[in-house]
Amino acid sequence: MIAKSIGIIGAGKMGEAIINGLLSSRSLSKDQVLAVEVSPERSKYIRATYGISCDDRVEELVNVSDLIIIAVKPEVVASVVTEVGKTIGKEPLVSIAAGVTIEFISKYLPKRVPVFRAMPNIAAYVRAATIAIAVADGSAVKSRSLKMVDETLGILGKVVFVDERLMDAITGLVGSGPAYIYTIIDALADAGVRLGIPKDLSIILAAQTVRGASIMVLETGKHPALLRDEVVSPGGTTIEGLVTLERGSLRGLLIEAVTSAASRAKSLGS
Numbered sequence: 173m174i175a176k177s178i179g180i181i182g183a184g185k186m187g188e189a190i191i192n193g194l195l196s197s198r199s200l201s202k203d204q205v206l207a208v209e210v211s212p213e214r215s216k217y218i219r220a221t222y223g224i225s226c227d228d229r230v231e232e233l234v235n236v237s238d239l240i241i242i243a244v245k246p247e248v249v250a251s252v253v254t255e256v257g258k259t260i261g262k263e264p265l266v267s268i269a270a271g272v273t274i275e276f277i278s279k280y281l282p283k284r285v286p287v288f289r290a291m292p293n294i295a296a297y298v299r300a301a302t303i304a305i306a307v308a309d310g311s312a313v314k315s316r317s318l319k320m321v322d323e324t325l326g327i328l329g330k331v332v333f334v335d336e337r338l339m340d341a342i343t344g345l346v347g348s349g350p351a352y353i354y355t356i357i358d359a360l361a362d363a364g365v366r367l368g369i370p371k372d373l374s375i376i377l378a379a380q381t382v383r384g385a386s387i388m389v390l391e392t393g394k395h396p397a398l399l400r401d402e403v404v405s406p407g408g409t410t411i412e413g414l415v416t417l418e419r420g421s422l423r424g425l426l427i428e429a430v431t432s433a434a435s436r437a438k439s440l441g442s
């Protein structure tokens with residue numbers, strides 16, 4: 173059950189990724205997706221690029237949307253939700269703001285509103301996002317709104333339902349994750365350049381290698397360490413590369429990166 177009309181408040185980077193993901197899926201038409209944005213230049217850009225309604229009128233958006241997505245920065249969530257709370261009925265509301273809890277959001281809304289906290293990533297733009305969704309215990313969330321949120325956000329990628337206490341960790345892993353992988357792809361591509369491969373070709377080779385390895389993990393269901401061992405032959409080339417990665421503590425660095433991003437997410441909510 174996909175929402176018939178989706179209202180997105182905050183048409184910045186993530187808001188735009190969601191708009192593009194929804195429209196490019198062709199599951200929804202231009203008149204089923206609308207946005208609210210404070211910046212007039214940004215609104216103009218969104219209207220011109222996507223042909224959807226985008227202005228600064230929250231009340232109108234709330235009146236016609238049967239699913240509302242809050243995609244503003246964490247520090248603006250309280251004022252936006254207060255505005256939404258004035259006219260919202262029983263429509264589900266999804267916040268994607270890092271660190272902001274369901275309890276915090278619910279304070280500004282009537283009790284009847286089903287509140288969801290989600291953490292997608294920028295790959296929503298190409299419908300390849302990872303989207304973790306949490307629901308508060310004993311909240312107004314009914315199976316109908318759960319199904320609507322699941323199937324509508326499912327257009328943008330892979331949805332997993334999680335306990336809210338995992339959301340800050342998931343923000344460090346999923347929300348920030350694409351930036352780590354972009355860095356890895358760029359570094360792999362630079363290695364190609366060092367060895368004589370033109371950069372544009374090298375980027376494609378590196379990105380496709382990352383994609384292939386990801387699909388192997390997801391489709392075979394094998395543990396990544398096992399998949400790695402399967403491609404490391406004794407005395408071969410790959411073990412030489414892996415030894416270099418171990419010397420530079422790549423694994424430790426990635427673990428530290430996710431941990432620091434998660435603690436930053438936690439601090440945004442307090």
Ligand SMILES: NC(=O)c1ccc[n+]([C@@H]2O[C@H](COP(=O)([O-])OP(=O)(O)OC[C@H]3O[C@@H](n4cnc5c(N)ncnc54)[C@H](OP(=O)(O)O)[C@@H]3O)[C@@H](O)[C@H]2O)c1
Pocket residue numbers: 181182183184185186187208209210211214243244245246248252268269270291292293294347348
């Ligand atoms: N970027 C990511 O990869 C990512 C991933 C997962 C989750 N998130 C979450 O998504 C949210 C948005 O992040 P972002 O990166 O898209 O930020 P962003 O690019 O700054 O987008 C936020 C947009 O909301 C607008 N805005 C501010 N106040 C508003 C209001 N009262 N009503 C309507 N629009 C308003 C901003 O306009 P102005 O610039 O004029 O203020 C801006 O265009 C954040 O809470 C973040 O934690 C982001």
